[in-house]
Amino acid sequence: MSEFTPVLLAPSAQVGANLQAWLAGNGGLGLRRALSDPAAIIPLLRQADLRGMGGAGFPTWRKWAAVAEQPGGQDKYVLCNGNEDEPGTFKDRVLLERSPHQVIEGALIAALAVGANQLRLYVNPHQRASLASLREAVQQWRQHALWDELCGALGRPLELHVVESSGLYIGGEETAVIASIEGGFPFPRSKPPYPAEQGVDGRPTLVNNVETLANVPHILRNGADWYAALGRGQAHGSKLYSLSGDVLRPGLYELPMGISLRELVFGQGGGMLLDRPFKAVFTGGPSNTLLTAADLDVALDFDSLRDRHSSLGTGAMIVISAGTSIVRKVAEYVDFFAAGSCGQCPPCKTGTYQLSRLLRRIDTGSGVTKDLRALESLCELLPGSGRCALVDGAVTVVRSSLEQFGDEYRQQLLDYPRGG
Template identity: 40%
Template sequence: MDQSIYRSHVLICTGTGCVSSGSKKIKTVLEDELAEHDLSKEIKIVETGCHGFCEKGPIMIVYPEGVFYCQLKEEDVAEIVEEHFLKGRIVDRLLFKEPISEESIPAYQDIEFYKKQRRIVLSNCGRIDPESIEEYIASGGYEAAGKAITEMTPEEVIQEVKDSGLRGRGGGGFPTGLKWDFTRKAAGDKKYIICNADEGDPGAFMDRSLLEGDPHAVIEGMIIAAYAIGADEGYVYVRAEYPLAITRLQKAIEQAEELGLLGDNLFGSDFSFDLHIKKGAGAFVCGEETALMASIEGKRGMPRPKPPFPANKGLWGKPTNINNVETFGNVPYIINEGAEAFSSVGTENSSGTKVFALTGKINNTGLVEVPMGITLREIVFDIGGGLTSGKKFKAVQTGGPSGGCITSDYLDLPIDYDSLKEIGAMMGSGGMVVMDEGTCMVDVAKFFLDFTQSESCGKCTPCREGTKRMLEILNRICEGEGKEGDIELLLELGEHIKDTALCGLGQTAPNPVLSTIKYFRNEYEAHIKDKKCPAGVCQGLAAAYVIDEETCVGCGMCAKVCPVDAISGKPKESYQIDGDICISCGACAQKCPVDAISQG
């Protein structure tokens, strides 16, 4: 272990997002620059996990000042070394700038994106080296496991989790302590604990980021849970598309085994626990717990009817407890700080924090951890920095393909399990897509239903056939072939599928359709009756584009980007669009420098 004393620590994000934008190359160039200036023994470079502000990568934070440099390029590194490390001057042009005020913010904790966050489960992400068990232990890691195993009975651990109010963060929101208690009391000579890391929602990367940035926290949470329910073996079921998460998790397991934190007689007790990784093939349905267990057993990942529930008959017929990555990540904090400290955050029935993947038509996208009960307005306009387009806010889709939309009428709604359920939405695993008035809600519903229909395992008829029929209707509507009665048919099919599908995938698949009909029925009616897409998104219904002759400056940029050669004209004269040829793709309008093009 490095015992050197450094005057500065440089934390470079090496989560998947920053790695894809070049953070590894930034680190290499920085090492070379520091060596060239004989600074290698004064400044330590630390590779960390995701800090959340993924779109601003590569990210570098310099301590002790906490200076936040973002969107770095290799050629920027020499300037940072010369100015910051040699002359003590912050490089202003590389700082984050607030989207509206354009003000440069040196310290990351002063950036609006971070101000209203409350990091519990992500507290180590972006702060420690995820591949160093020593750094995890130095930050208090494995103290909770030691406390639980040596100072508490399994029943006391379960009661502490019950008192904390922790609910499953995978989407269902079932009380975690109660779930553990069911498995603890189930009869069986062998019990299993499973971590569900099969994160399949489009755009969701909460679990991946935690596994990449703080894998030991998840392992520690599983150790505590295994002790509580009486399991001596566990699995982390993680999709194969997460290679970095798997690599870091495997290394963390090996490090824990080397130090006796996994294996036999943990902390000198009679409790033993072994942990394995099972790679999933990327089937969305394997996020459902019975399908997940079938996959671990080497069978096709398909759900089965419940009861019996996994707590009584799970993996290989033995009592099994399943929680997701974020749920386990909260457990060490609860044991270390106590149930009251955790329940003091959030709301009465939804305690603690929730991690969201914030994306869409918004200035600040990325991973955010916020207290339960925060309003949608605070997330979108404070943390998210408002909408990028200058258009009005329209809705937020929460819960991915299993969720529903939240309209502007509910911007001040507290975000928690119960309030979202009341308006027909759901927390889900944590996807949050922001949409503006240029978004077609019928198209949104079609997108999510297309995903769930293609991911259906086909075992039950309501999901296999019902979602296919719903998708056919939506396709017809978006292509201008909708007819009277289609909305009513969608509602009837949706409710029938919700009531009769075998598993959660099928039961929640109609939600985006039902939700958008509830709040945006007028858009469906416009598509069907008026044969128009109000947002101009659905090409089968979009009006041809026209050019305002008085505004056009004759630059010809529109003609250059038209994919079907529908635009003609001469330089410095007004151009024209042939409405019979135009496919309403909008490329010309996006390219026009004077906004002379619009839909007729």
């Protein structure tokens, strides 16, 4: 791989809560340029093709434009989503702890672009170091001249607060974030209406992930062409890949959007533990389609993985080697989803529980053939039955594992025949 210089994880960005150090390394220039021409912010993000890094990969400019188009003279909200609670995902906590100022600057630019006077930084309460760093950084911004200049451009004071999330997995879904900010339990809500029209207290609301906002100051400072050139092929920008599992060098890697899975695992990750063969990877966390050795040369970007009927998601890559039971790993992750279901939608709560129960029976040798048939049937019945994507994610990983590694499931039944 050609030499790549990190942006979000560059040494100049890893300054903790020291605002002066951030500004000395060209931080603040993005906000200054945004203040000089606020109307140019959203078109620039459109040209750069910045996508949402929280999982969906939705074009960032479209979200921003939808909020900006709402009538002024009312409260508008920007919510920075740092709930991050999915297995294998650890990028946002690193940014918040080591480089909170690029996240805050991106959020301030977002507030300016959409005309928001309410800004909330929503963070998982289990990430104590991230919260401490972020709170200290916020205090420094409030005392800087750029803060006063921004409030002047908005025409009214900006209210910025750090808010601890519920710490629940479901609390990261964007409508659940809104419910939490309003002071309630993080129950997801049906859409439409979308947050851009009716979010916090019925006001227009923009919800973006930590990594998404961290990219914004750099794009404003360096331009759309610079950002596009960071990626590979048709993909733009860089991406934070949370690499874990059966690799020699797990960790957080900032690399070009569009590098291959092979480069990530065998180049950056140093290859497989104990030189075992590569078996599979859970992409974007454990709620997406599994990729196998046949997919090692796929480009890791939103569009390429969608073409493979998979998803980049958050950029988490959980690598599994030969000799590791796919049934057991899937059972562990579905246990997580079953525990994380909020209970608002009965098909989700009972469906994820039944998926978990069946997987555990098969994994422990208590399963019978009809359990496998029931598992397949639930994968047909459950999709779309919840207000959020939790049950869909659980079904996706189960269905994918059945398609790719169905022999492992059947072998479990053959090894421990109990009829059925």
